[in-house]
Amino acid sequence: MNKIIPGLALFTLFTVCTAAGIELASDGKTQYAIVCDPGAPPADRFAARELKMFLDQSTGADFKIVASAPDKGRFIFLGPLRQAKKIIGEKRFANLKNQEAAIVSADDSIAIAGQGKLGTIYGVYSFLENQIGCRWLTLEGDNIVPKHRTLILPKLDYTQKPYFDYRWIQTIGYEGTRTPEGTLFLFRNRMNLSDFNYRPPVVNPEPDAIVPERVLHNPMCHTLFSYIPPEEKPHWAARNKKTGYLKTNPEFFTLDEKGQRVARQLCFSNKALRAELTRVFLEFIGKKNGEGVFALTQEDVPKNFCNCIPCLKLDAKYSVPYGGFIEYILELSSEMAKKYPEARLLFSAYRKEQTQTPPLNLPLKKLPDNLIVEFCPIDNDFSKDYSHKNNLSVYNDLKKWGTLSNHLWAYYYTMPYGGYAPVSTMYRWAADTRLAAEAGARGVCYEHKSGWLGINNADLQTWILLKLYQNPFQDYKPLIKEFCDYYYGPVSNEIQGYVAELEKRTAEYPVFLPWHVRINDYLTPPNLVRWNHLFDSLEHKAGNDPALLRKIRECRLGLDLITLEKYLDVKRFDPAFKDSAADIHKRGMATLDAMIARRYPNDMWPGQSKTQHNHIAKTLNANLLTATVRPPPLPEQFSRIPESDIRQLFPGNSRYCTVVNMPDAAIGHAVYDEKLKPDEYKLPFPCGFYDNENKKHVISHNITREEIVPDRFHLYKIGKASFSRECQIWAYPSSRVNYSCERFFEPGRDDKWEVWLSLKFEGPAFSAKNTEKENRVWFDRAVFVKCN
Structure with missing residues (x-):
């Protein structure tokens, strides 16, 4: 839903009212038209419709889209039209990078044009954000469209490009991307890599226009057994009709510490294994027209790849515990370059004991141009950023990969997978996104799925992540205020204070925080009682506003879950605590049902919605049992x-x-x-x-x-x-x-x-x-x- 917001107090815009400005509209009327070649690429034609829709909503005027126009006049020229190039400058336009757009005005005209298949539409979104004040905040279509009775723009002359070339976010923990609103939200916020987010049953309202820069083909991670399945039963992401390799070719697999061949990883010193894997891998690339990104990454199992003597010799040769794997990756990338020059191979630098550390003694100074290194730090301290002493060795590995590769991507886990308890780590990933950029990362793929259905302000965090993808050097704190002021309105300050406290307490976590651990230090009865009093007051402030009450309760759900889990301790601390365990359970279940209905409208994707509902419902029920059970007396x-x-x-x-x-x-x-x-x-x-x-x-x-x-x-x-x-x-x-x-x-x-x-x-x-x-x-x- 698009919200029309009167006034501009919430936004820092370039819009000023001066006699020398460009008056785009006044009192619901405009003399401007949008010029777009009807033969332009689909993304450019969609850009014209997007520009018209939001300008119309903002001003009340009717901005016509026309196929042609004279060189001068009140026009907004879109795409590489002759007039747009003249306004921008032929040489300047030619020098724009892929996905970069120029927004320039001259006399009464405005030109918005960019390079690549998405450059122009990105320019339109920059114009709508910077000049109009539009924001696209959530997967469910919470959009800000400020209302301008009179819209006067200053002289425009700037370029804008998302900093990272490739941008993807995994939102599976609160899936909303399979709705038209979810697709548009990600696209308008410049996500440009795809896997499941653009595949059925996703509803893409503009399938010809909303396209990825590159297709990131599934399977994307832990893919070895997709191509060489060890078991006879089909692999969940099989890309090979043949199965049961562990039985027919045990020599293809890890020799473990006991001298047995096991399905842990593959044995990359084995030439026959390499030949078979290459055959299957190239066959799959051919089925995808030889285009896109194809991942070949280790299984998610600890320990080194293989203990056979040839593999250990290769480990020693490259001074890493995956010598055979990196040698094969270079071999495979060479074969891909010959047969499928448009395809890219993705290699994962994952786990300290496996592939995180860059190899030594490579036969080349730079990795091949068709090889993407995706840096995935899972063994770092999840309460501290890369600059902290606990994580310096991880960051040094990232920088070393940056010197080896021209195509370094940062894969990142935004929060620890510690369950539902209130936590916030924006301070950490905001810093690490900037540090990844400084280390040379050109792509970002963030696994942001530990917030079930939006628990712990996952919507807020998703939007901020997408903004940092565009500019990792900006301060994230004003973005928190901007989101909360719109989304939470009259209770914005209190929600910001709650988030700030969670940020501070997580940052102060006194010991190393692994990826799978829940922080309990601040989940004490005094804090739980105090935070519950806070949310009681926020719900009272919501009054008769059901939309605001729903948002407050979604933000509260993690607190409800942990309060119910620790209910007996809470009552020992504060016998007067007013909510019964049954009250908290009832509120939590009602919030959950409302979240499911909103995230999965019309019973979309019933399997996933049922899984998500059951996950949280079972936890609520188990915590209610813990809070209310009265076992028989002890002996x-x-x-x-x-x-x-x-x-x-x-x-x-x-x-x-x-x-x-x-x-x-x-x-x-x-x-x-x-x-x-x-x-x-x-x-x-x-x-x-x-x-x-x-x-x-x-x-x-x-x-x-x-x-x-x-x-x-x-x-x-x-x-x-x-x-x-x-x-x-x-x-x-x-x-x-x-x-x-x-x-x-x-x-x-x-x-x-x-x-x-x-x-x-x-x-x-x-x-x-x-x-x-x-x-x-x-x-x-x-x-x-x-x-x-």
Whole structure:
């Protein structure tokens, strides 16, 4: 939806009212026409329609589009027309770079023209932003179109080009790009690479005009097994009809540390593997008309590529743990250049222990021109930017790649994948986008999908990312204000303050923050209570404005989820906290339903909408259970312990465990290791407590036959531990039954806790009397008792 905003107080524009200015419109009338050659490329013709639409909306006038015009007069000349080139200057126009546009006025005329298939339309969008004040803020069509009763422009003479040549953003976590509004939002904000964002079922309102600079073909990442599938079942992104290579050609795959061939990566010292991969890869490029970007990147599995002697020799030759892979990449790029000169090969510099560090001793000073290096730092500190000491080695690798490659792209993870808790890291990626530009990056591909359905201001962050793609050297903070002033209106200052506090607290995170960890340090009961009071006041301010209330509640959803998770701690801190757990759950579910309806109108893409809804709904339901469950009393030995000194954890569904209803379990359900076969149960039974933050086994306990109380749930004391920012309890030989305990971590405290696991042992492996049931160990809760 386009919002017509009276006045220009929110915008810094070049528009001034002077007698010498160009009066484009006044009182709903205009003497100007837009000149566009009807034979112009589709993007230029679309540019004329976009310019007309927004000028009409802004002024109330009717700007006609005409096919031709005399050299002088009240015209806006679009594209490489003779008049436009004359106004801009023939030589100046010829020297414009691809995607660069000149916006120049002369007498009563204006010329907007650019180079490449997208240069002119980018010039139109720059004109609409700079001169009119238009903004395209969200995937759902929240657009700003300021209303000008009289529109007078000063003399215009500037060029504008997005700084990065290639720009892409992955918004899969709150998918909205498959609507016309989502497609237009990304295009108007100059995204110019495509993969799924422009493929069916996306609705592209201008399929001939809204086109990418280059097509980024799927699969885009972790692609080796798409071309050489190890398993007999079809790979999810198969580009090869043949499957089951691990069985037919085990020598194609990693030789692991035990001397076995495993499906970890490929063995690139093997000449037959290289020949087969090249054949399949080139065949796929041919099916795509030999054009676009094709990724050949390692599987997302840690450790080096291969331990066979020839591979290790190649590693030593290039002083990296992927010597055979980089040698093959150079070989493949040479073959591609011969057969498909318009195709580009994308190589991923990913993981410190794999391809992040540039190779030495290459046979050339610069990498081939058809090879793109995509730098993907996953092992850095996610609370600090590249300039921090924790990340300097990562940034040095980025700069080294910049000296090796003329086609360096920065792939980036905007936020840690720590779930739904309130977090903001704009300070980090704004700095790193600038530093990537200074290191020589020419493309940006940001994985911005950890904000489910817009949680944690993902809409705000998406827009700012797209603006930084255009100019990475600008200050991002005024962009926050600009977005919030429009989007949140009367509560803008409070939302900005909330975001600023999250930014500050994330930046101050005292230890190294890995990609997968949730920050708990500031998610304390006092802060949760204070922030809930803030949002209560914002909802009160929204009054009878349902649109504003929806936006406030979307911003609040992450807070609702974490408040529900820590509800018992919140009530201990503030017994007068007014919202019940049921109230928070009801509000969260209503917000979720509204978000799904808005993001997926008319039940668009039902599979994805159901997945997104279920993901958050299950979390809300699980957190409600944690907040409201009233398990039976603990055994007699715990009766004198104050409730405030006891924490309990109840297991839920996980990757290897499914909740099973059991009447005798603490809260009516329990889990077990689904992958463990009955004959694999052994004694003693291992369990423990692992401190992921400090990488140490705090408790490694074995339950012996003598300790076991068979056929009923019994609490087993396994040791003492302190909660950390990332920690878990585990059980079973496989350690697959594991549950995070960091929700109980309190910054500044180092209390010791007794750890008790409630387990039920069934089957003959644990009791000679029990021969009717299969061997199985059930887990229904963990109990932590503070040591005094």
